[in-house]
Amino acid sequence: MDFFAxxxxxxxxxxxxxxxxxxxxxxxxLLHKKKPMIVLVKGSMNSSILPKVRKxxxxxxxxxxxxxxxxxxxxxxxIPSLAEFEEQxxxxxxxxxxxFENMQVADEDGNLRPMDAxxxxxxxxxxxxxxxxxxxxxxxxxxxxxxxxEEFEKRQAEHKNSWRKASYAQQVVDASNRHMxxxxxxxxx
Numbered sequence: 001m002d003f004f005a006x007x008x009x010x011x012x013x014x015x016x017x018x019x020x021x022x023x024x025x026x027x028x029x030l031l032h033k034k035k036p037m038i039v040l041v042k043g044s045m046n047s048s049i050l051p052k053v054r055k056x057x058x059x060x061x062x063x064x065x066x067x068x069x070x071x072x073x074x075x076x077x078x079i080p081s082l083a084e085f086e087e088q089x090x091x092x093x094x095x096x097x098x099x100f101e102n103m104q105v106a107d108e109d110g111n112l113r114p115m116d117a118x119x120x121x122x123x124x125x126x127x128x129x130x131x132x133x134x135x136x137x138x139x140x141x142x143x144x145x146x147x148x149x150e151e152f153e154k155r156q157a158e159h160k161n162s163w164r165k166a167s168y169a170q171q172v173v174d175a176s177n178r179h180m181x182x183x184x185x186x187x188x189x
Contacts, residue, residue: 013179032104037101041179042098097120098117130170141155
């Protein structure tokens, strides 16, 4: 077994995966001429994101070393606003997208052309951040005291597979993170 082929998150993150887009309201796959609309997405541990993560980590680490607490402004701010969540989601997704398949946009003359990197911002702004989706990801089911394992696993699967109106940015980020989580897990035969 090639260790790097199965356990290198950094290498796997550079190879784009195909994310089939879903309709914001219904969760149905989006199709163009009976083909799925696809966003090509890098893993969440790709080399373009690493410097940003390190910068944030360095800033947080420096505060800890220096014994600094949150500033008064940070304390007042509290929970990020919906607009801040949305901006964070779009920024993260923008760093992950490397292309599109089966997706078109009209140019200045009204002629259709394949979507490309120049369309990423417009694509990400084409629907809203879903607090329902965000909170659903945070509030996962907990096992009841006397609940059988099978029932709990069924509830977990239902929760995971329920559609909670994920924006395109959220779909991209979620798929990228899932891709990284799957690395190293045994493949079913």
